[in-house]
Amino acid sequence: MFEVGVKIAVSLTQISIVMGVVLLTVMFLTLAERKVIGWMQDRMGPMEVGPYGILQPIADGLKLFFKEDIIPSGANKYLFTLAPIIALVAALVGFAVIPFGPNMRVDVFGVQVQPFVISDINIGILYILAFTSIGAYGIILGGWASNSKYSLLGGLRAAAQLISYELNVGLAIVGVLLLAGSLSLVKITEDQCCWIWNWFWLAVPRGGGVPIPQILAFVVFVISAVAETNRLPFDLPEAESELVAGFFTEYSGMRFAFFFLAEYANMILVSCIAAALFLGGWNAPAPFLQFHGSLEHLAWLSGIMWFAVKVYFFLFLFFWIRATLPRLRYDQLMRFGWKVMLPIALGNIVVTAIAAYFFPR
Amino acid sequence: MANEAVPLNYIPILLFMAIVVAFAVISLLIGSIARPSHPYPAKLTPYESGSPLFSDARVPFPMRYYIIAMLFVIFDIEFVFLFPWAVGFKQLGLLGLLEMGLFIGILLVGYWYAWKKGALEWE
Numbered sequence: 001m002f003e004v005g006v007k008i009a010v011s012l013t014q015i016s017i018v019m020g021v022v023l024l025t026v027m028f029l030t031l032a033e034r035k036v037i038g039w040m041q042d043r044m045g046p047m048e049v050g051p052y053g054i055l056q057p058i059a060d061g062l063k064l065f066f067k068e069d070i071i072p073s074g075a076n077k078y079l080f081t082l083a084p085i086i087a088l089v090a091a092l093v094g095f096a097v098i099p100f101g102p103n104m105r106v107d108v109f110g111v112q113v114q115p116f117v118i119s120d121i122n123i124g125i126l127y128i129l130a131f132t133s134i135g136a137y138g139i140i141l142g143g144w145a146s147n148s149k150y151s152l153l154g155g156l157r158a159a160a161q162l163i164s165y166e167l168n169v170g171l172a173i174v175g176v177l178l179l180a181g182s183l184s185l186v187k188i189t190e191d192q193c194c195w196i197w198n199w200f201w202l203a204v205p206r207g208g209g210v211p212i213p214q215i216l217a218f219v220v221f222v223i224s225a226v227a228e229t230n231r232l233p234f235d236l237p238e239a240e241s242e243l244v245a246g247f248f249t250e251y252s253g254m255r256f257a258f259f260f261l262a263e264y265a266n267m268i269l270v271s272c273i274a275a276a277l278f279l280g281g282w283n284a285p286a287p288f289l290q291f292h293g294s295l296e297h298l299a300w301l302s303g304i305m306w307f308a309v310k311v312y313f314f315l316f317l318f319f320w321i322r323a324t325l326p327r328l329r330y331d332q333l334m335r336f337g338w339k340v341m342l343p344i345a346l347g348n349i350v351v352t353a354i355a356a357y358f359f360p361r
Numbered sequence: 362m363a364n365e366a367v368p369l370n371y372i373p374i375l376l377f378m379a380i381v382v383a384f385a386v387i388s389l390l391i392g393s394i395a396r397p398s399h400p401y402p403a404k405l406t407p408y409e410s411g412s413p414l415f416s417d418a419r420v421p422f423p424m425r426y427y428i429i430a431m432l433f434v435i436f437d438i439e440f441v442f443l444f445p446w447a448v449g450f451k452q453l454g455l456l457g458l459l460e461m462g463l464f465i466g467i468l469l470v471g472y473w474y475a476w477k478k479g480a481l482e483w484e
Contacts, residue, residue: 066397071405073406088381
């Protein structure tokens, strides 16, 4: 009983820290996005609230909190409230299986716990995929329940887009699973120790041998992840020039904030997955680039730092792509997903399987 | 953990879900006390670029979405099968490789058929 109590207490602490960090990152991601895109377009971005506009997200949050919450007449009230909650929950719970730092055990009152992952379940990546699928329900339900044509069209588009690109995400991951032989993100990350070429994007086996690079799967994953999170150039579900705001046209106040939070939390989540699967997670690019020798006991700190560097690189990539590329047309989007990405992902699985059979790791 | 299959590992996940749901519900409830509420009919009409509503929003939508959904189900089941196969690949040996080759081959025939039929086109 005591053991379970300690574990629950540790879990609660981890959950609060992870939720706190994620929500804080989301807040400042909104500012970072406006700033980065502003600079890329030779503007300053938000400058009014606080020095250099750094308090802008707090002002935005307060505004959304105190804004009138409108439920349009004819909307299905329960689904209309449920949809943003589903989207938010699905986006946040995925963080439960992400390893943020080295897989080590710490003794808390005689109970062994893993400090840098909330729960090391052996089906980690499957669990995340399952919950991202549920997130699609939030969007579709929100679009349908609003009783507005723009919302309905946005919801339908989102549904078709999400399921199309979810396939590519799933198929791109299979290549990594073939190499790692596990669904647990902790184990997949540990397999990618120690040098930058041991990470699964190049996948040179640790003891030397034939590399089976997953760089194609990596590219497919990143592109599909951009589409999965409804980001430009794939933001057709909320294309403002055609659909006003897509599935959340009728949403205001806190419910709108939930959809917004969910979108940004999803961005962070897919960045974490991409970092953990293809770029070695918390592994440093080279053994001498982490704390070692007399600072060995601080190695976990450099692990967390490397993980953060990779995740923020992907987040920056999201903004960079948004500032660079124009939006696709819907037929282009579907054709690209089904006729370009899917064959590449399938081909990668076949090639990886054959290579992994003849050159076992 | 000594035994990875222990359901104990799922307790933190349930806790996490409970906390996120509680966070969402509580912030909605607190918000409902703090924010103003002055509804009137014109404010509550669905947005339609300023023009008065002329039909219900529950409009019929193209069959295309349905076809895409069916294709999705097929390929989704494919990768549900691929996941355990990929994890157990080393133990399955040559038989596993050949069987999955056959499985993907059959799917590719269906994929090729859908492509030729124009199910992947979007006009």
